Amino acid sequence: MKARVQWVENVKFVAESGSGHALVVDGPPEHGGRNIGPRPMEMILMGLGSCSNFDVVSILKKSRQDIFGCDVAIESERAETEPKVFTKIHLRFTVTGRNLKESVVQRAIDLSMEKYCSASIMLGRAGVEIRHSFEIVELNTN
Template identity: 30%
Template sequence: MKNEIKTSWKGNMLFKAETLGGTVLIDTAEENGGQGLGVRPKALMLTALAGCTGMDIASLFKKMRVEVDDIDIDVEADLTDEHPKFYDKVKVIYRFYGKNLDKDKIEKAVTLSQEKYCGVSEMFRKFSDLTHEIHYLEKK
């Protein structure tokens, strides 16, 4: 299946991307010649990773009948010092909120997402050390 986005320059360092499902403004900080009007390109990659695994988990929870009150997914990444700069270490941090959480099913869903379903995770593994951790918390 072929995916396609259309990106147009809006002046300075600002670009507008028409993507599958929406529009994204891409820019950089003022100190780098931008106006700070959009998301940074590398940050979009981390966002895609969190969104991909999050959607996997939400879908798996529905099938597995896992009840949680909320889910937070944070991504921490180390950028290399030399150009081209890329993320060489990436950690996905899952936080599941609720009472009487079924930790076995939650861990199974996270593992299935990371090892089988999330294509963005698979792409990250091609160039970075991708790890994850899970935290269980009472209601927010």
């Protein structure tokens, strides 16, 4: 994997992935930014959520679960002093579908967080306390 980050002005950057996708990274006005893109640490959380959600959806589909949606809300705590690393992260999955088995959903999330999601494993090894929970939203069968 490769990526490139180019400084544009003040605290605005354009980040481009090796696969050719780009996005603007920016800071808040009090740090010289215009607030037109996510912060770098927000991107880490978004990467973690995307990585784990990708796994969970894939595992649930392979497990023949009738899944219609999977959202993950992520909350974090950071150290108060520099470097302001993440100290705790909680991922709350909301899985929507029909006749979803709680044990299968739990297993999919556990497998993602403990075996497949590189971001989760990397952050955990760096000392971040990562927790997760989930809820199932059952769709009507009518």
